Amino acid sequence: MHVEWLTAYLDFPAPDFGSEVTFWRAISGSTVSPPRGENQEFATLEPFNGDAHLRVQRVDDGPGGIHLDIHVGDPVAASAEAVALGASLIADYATHCVLRSPGGGVFCLVPDGGEHTRARPIRWPGGTISIIDQICFDVPSRLFDAEVAFWEALTGHPMPGRGDPDRVGLTRNPALALQVLLVRSEVAEPATYLEVAATDLAEEIERHEDWGAAVVARCVDRVMMADPTGRHYFISQRNPRTGA
Known part of the structure; x- marks a missing residue:
């Protein structure tokens, strides 16, 4: 496909x-x-x-x-x-x-609707650059290997080298605006999240908080947020142009 x-x-x-x-x-x-x-x-x-x-x-x-x-x-x-x-x-x-x-x-x-031009990240006042560029599937651990095999077979994209076997991304096509990330999780039910790539994590969090979001949990380079109605999503410190 x-x-x-x-x-x-x-x-x-x-x-x-x-x-x-x-x-x-x-x-x-x-x-x-x-x-x-x-x-x-x-x-x-x-x-x-x-x-x-x-x-x-x-x-x-x-x-x-x-x-x-x-x-x-x-x-x-x-x-x-x-x-x-x-x-x-x-x-x-x-x-x-x-x-x-x-x-x-x-x-x-x-x-197919003819879309082919990837949107560029936005530079915000203060200098931070960001874009919503990733959709993450939280997959129950017992189903994770089958999920990885399914997406690899369906898209025909071999998985890149797995630096982290519990976080596997489909091969990123630079022409596409979204990356698909599969995450092994201990949750009982699967969940799906959006993720924002930003050059400055602290400034990006503050911008989202100004619009009513709140921090739920922090890691070194990744933060779970809740939007004003409680919907969870992530902000991570990555290159917004490449996703790396």
């Missing part, structure tokens, strides 16, 4: 939709497209340059979450390939398919 583009979809419960869109628009430095969909439930966070890789959706049921859209030439054929490799088909909408990976990550296979 040839991956043309990757998009992270932020799914918000209806009561939180407006405030959540405002927060994520602000920290990503984006504008918001006009709403679309039968019930005006979709919108795109438009970068100031390049093609969009972040979209938002209002959901009527459940707490929402984050899922990955994989843009391909033929979603139906790609769905059959994914199922043969161990994914579960959740829904087939003819134009796109919703699936669950062996490790529990939800993703959609959608038609």
